[in-house]
């Protein structure tokens with residue numbers, strides 16, 4: 001089915017000047033960028049996004065990392081976009097990520113792992129509306 005998913009290029013990958021290389025992988029995979037913005041997250045915005053991890057031991061480090069520099073948040077659209085995006089990102093821990101995936105090539109650790117992608121249709125819906133209003137997401141008819 002045609003789907004939308006939320007993508008975040010995290011502070012490590014922005015700092016490493018990998019935005020273009022990562023966008024190229026999305027586009028080569030047939031995913032269309034239908035919304036995008038660069039943001040500096042604060043404690044409230046980062047914490048709310050990762051609220052489901054609030055009780056995990058890594059929550060505070062995760063928030064600090066996500067506030068350590070700007071992130072690029074995007075909405076990607078395409079056939080099977082949620083699974084396709086997860087496939088090209090690779091496993092959460094770059095040590096486990098398959099060769100040729102974004103995390104294998106650009107991430108240094110499970111904490112600084114270059115990208116985030118929605119893990120289900122439900123989280124995609126929540127995460128897209130967390131960062132974008134309806135009128136900020138563009139229809140791609142060509």
Ligand code: CMP
Pocket residue numbers: 053058062092110111112113115116117
């Ligand atoms: P992300 O997909 O953005 O979702 C939560 C993030 O927490 C995850 O990527 C990792 O970067 C980070 N993280 C740190 N430790 C863990 C862990 N043990 N399990 C899952 N995620 C972790």
